[in-house]
Amino acid sequence: MPPILNYVIHLLLAAVLLAVFFKVYTWVTPYDEVELIRRGNRAAAMSLGGAMGGFSLTVASSLLHTSGYQEFFGWAAGALMVQLLAYLVTTRGLRISREHIESDNAAFGGLMGCIALCIGAINAACIS
Numbered sequence: 001m002p003p004i005l006n007y008v009i010h011l012l013l014a015a016v017l018l019a020v021f022f023k024v025y026t027w028v029t030p031y032d033e034v035e036l037i038r039r040g041n042r043a044a045a046m047s048l049g050g051a052m053g054g055f056s057l058t059v060a061s062s063l064l065h066t067s068g069y070q071e072f073f074g075w076a077a078g079a080l081m082v083q084l085l086a087y088l089v090t091t092r093g094l095r096i097s098r099e100h101i102e103s104d105n106a107a108f109g110g111l112m113g114c115i116a117l118c119i120g121a122i123n124a125a126c127i128s
Contacts, residue, residue, distance in 0.1 A: 013069070014059050017076045021055045021083070022048075028084055030098045043101045043109025050113020054120020055083050061124035079123055086119040087112070 025048070026033050036044035058079035066072045090096065090112055100108040 010063055010072075013072070014056075014063065017059055017073075018052065018056060021080050022052060024080060025051055025055075025083065025087070028087070031102050036102065036104075041101070041104045041109075042106045043104050046106065046109040046113040047101060047116070048113075050116035051083055051087065053113075054086075054116040054118070054123070055079050057117070057120040057124040058082070058127065061127045065127045075127055079120070082119060082123050083116060086116055090115050 031044065033044045033048045037048070059076055062072050062075035062079070066075060094108075094111070096108050096112060101112075
């Protein structure tokens, strides 16, 4: 396969996986991140942005360290589950409620985003 075609396929697959992650993650959370972000809610933007960044770190690492599409998809599915688990543990452990994000508590949103990025970085490193 020509390298440019391999690049395009991986780029498109990664973009589709990110879109799937976005859809699943925003479905699992009890608030509408997109609507909150449209209204200028920084907490929702930081939380969602961190989760997407954390997921993307693992997807990027799996692109570097896997040889086939099945293995790549497997790591991406694992990353999705890890990020969702991190969200559930964080919100319950720190008692971050829907109201914290909906009221634009940037401290909680930033913390959730940072935790998601940290989990994503650790998860990405575990692939190598």
